[in-house]
Amino acid sequence: MVAPHMSIRQRGMALLEAMIAVVVLSVGLLGLAGLQLAGIKSNQVAYERSVATMHAYGVADRIRAGMSSTQYKPPTLSEAQAAATAWGAENVLLPGESIVIAQVDNRFNITVKWTERCAASETGCSSSGDRSFVTEFLP
Numbered sequence: 001m002v003a004p005h006m007s008i009r010q011r012g013m014a015l016l017e018a019m020i021a022v023v024v025l026s027v028g029l030l031g032l033a034g035l036q037l038a039g040i041k042s043n044q045v046a047y048e049r050s051v052a053t054m055h056a057y058g059v060a061d062r063i064r065a066g067m068s069s070t071q072y073k074p075p076t077l078s079e080a081q082a083a084a085t086a087w088g089a090e091n092v093l094l095p096g097e098s099i100v101i102a103q104v105d106n107r108f109n110i111t112v113k114w115t116e117r118c119a120a121s122e123t124g125c126s127s128s129g130d131r132s133f134v135t136e137f138l139p
Helices: 013-065 077-090
Strands: 098-104 107-115 130-137
Touching: 013 077, 013 098, 013 107, 013 130, 077 098, 077 107
Parallel strands: none
Antiparallel strands: 098 107, 107 130
């Protein structure tokens, strides 16, 4: 039964308004879920970078620990690589991780490489999925 003060054209408008509100709300919630997913992905990348930084500094500390305390004698490249190999064997936290040491004069370049944990088709992934962190170390 139609209320006397409503015209025939106004029937069903409340239902239409409710359906539009549900559509707008669902689009907003989908956007919020996408934002949450992007935040989680960014957090994972930051975690992997901080682990790579920790590993590079750990290798530098291992090289320093192997130096003589009585006289200054810079370590050789083979000693530095042995320290990196020992550190890498004990501390593997990243997928496909490798530690490479290069010597330039008295300085060592420590490079930590790893494979990013994502599919290549995901947004924000590098094309090859490989990442690296490089630091220069002067013993």
